[in-house]
Amino acid sequence: MIADGQNPVYLRVLTFWGFRRSVPKPIFRAMAILKIARMGHPILATRAAPVSDPNDPEIRRLVNDMIETMADANGAGLAALQVHVPLRVVVFQAPGERSTDPGLSSEESFDHTAPLTVLVNPEIAILDARPEGGWEGCLSVPGLRGWVERPAHIRYRGFDLDGKLIERTARGFHARVVQHECDHLEGRLYPARMSDLSKLVFESEIHHVMAAQ
Numbered sequence: 001m002i003a004d005g006q007n008p009v010y011l012r013v014l015t016f017w018g019f020r021r022s023v024p025k026p027i028f029r030a031m032a033i034l035k036i037a038r039m040g041h042p043i044l045a046t047r048a049a050p051v052s053d054p055n056d057p058e059i060r061r062l063v064n065d066m067i068e069t070m071a072d073a074n075g076a077g078l079a080a081l082q083v084h085v086p087l088r089v090v091v092f093q094a095p096g097e098r099s100t101d102p103g104l105s106s107e108e109s110f111d112h113t114a115p116l117t118v119l120v121n122p123e124i125a126i127l128d129a130r131p132e133g134g135w136e137g138c139l140s141v142p143g144l145r146g147w148v149e150r151p152a153h154i155r156y157r158g159f160d161l162d163g164k165l166i167e168r169t170a171r172g173f174h175a176r177v178v179q180h181e182c183d184h185l186e187g188r189l190y191p192a193r194m195s196d197l198s199k200l201v202f203e204s205e206i207h208h209v210m211a212a213q
Contacts, residue, residue, distance in 0.1 A: 031068040034083040039141045039189055048081050048088045048185040054120040054159045059089065063118050063161060066091050075139050077177050079184035082140050088121045090158075090181040094174040114174045119158030119166060122182050127169065128153035134176055136190045137203065145206050147199035148190050150179050 037043050051059060062085060070078040070091060077092030094114040132152035137145050154175045157167040170178055180190060191200060201209055 032065045033072050034065050034069045036069065036073065036078075036082050036139050037084055039138075039191075041140075043081055043084050043086065044140055044184070044189060045187045046081060046086050047187050048079075048086050050088050051120050054161055054163045059087075059120065060161055062087075063089065063091060067116070070139075073139050077181040078139065079181050081184050081187070088185050090119050090122060090178075090185065092117055092119075092177045092181050094177050114168075114170065114177070117166065118160055119156070119178075120160070122156055122158035122178075122185070124179065124182055125155045126151045126153075127155055132172070132176075134173075135206070136176070136180060138180070138190055140184075141189060141191065143203055145201055145203050146190055146194050147196065148176075148180075148193045149195065150176055150193070154179065156182075 053059070062080060062083075066078050066080065066083060066089070069083060070076075076094065077090060080087045080089040092114070093116040129151050131149035133147055133149045135145050136148045152175060153169070153171050155167070155169045156178050157165060160166055183190065183193070191197070194200060199209070
C-alpha cells in the first residue's frame with residue numbers, strides 16, 4: 001500500500017492529501033473501517049492465496065470495506081493482507097492532482113495517473129528493469145518513509161469484480177503504487193526493497209532530507 005508528514009503532497013510517497021474527495025460511491029451502502037496490520041504482525045509475512053471467484057459477494061463486501069478503510073486512512077492503495085485477509089486482492093489509485101507535485105521527477109510524472117482500481121489475482125510483468133527511485137510510505141509502517149527503487153515501466157493484469165480482465169501498462173507513480181501493493185501479496189513490505197536503510201526516516205524528519213537534496 002500504497003501512505004513529509006507536515007505536507008505529504010510535495011513528496012513521492014504513496015499517500016496524499018485529498019484522497020477522500022476522489023473516492024467513488026461504495027459498492028454497498030453498509031461499510032466498515034477495517035483494522036490495518038502493522039509491521040511485525042505475521043499476516044504481513046504471509047503469501048496471499050488466489051481468489052477462486054471474483055464475483056463472490058464476500059469479495060465484493062471485502063473490497064467495499066477496503067476502499068472505505070483506504071480513504072479513511074488517506075492511503076493510495078491497500079492490499080487484503082493488510083486488513084488480515086490472506087487473499088490476492090488490491091485496491092489503489094494514482095490521482096490526477098499529483099501532477100502538481102514538485103517532488104516527482106519527470107520520469108515519475110509521466111503516465112502517473114490511474115483511476116480507482118480493484119485487482120483480483122494481479123500479475124506484474126517488468127517492461128523496463130531500469131530503476132526509478134522514490135519516497136514510499138505504507139499504512140502498515142506508520143510514521144516512516146523510505147527511499148525505494150523500483151522498475152519504472154511495467155505491465156499488470158488482473159480481474160475486476162465482474163470477472164473481466166484488466167490489463168494496463170504503467171510508468172512512474174502509477175507503476176510504483178501497483179508494485180507496492182502487489183508486494184504485500186507476496187508478504188513483502190517496502191523496507192525489504194530498500195538498498196540503503198539510512199534513507200528510512202521518520203516522516204516528521206523527512207524535511208531535513210528533502211532540504212539536503
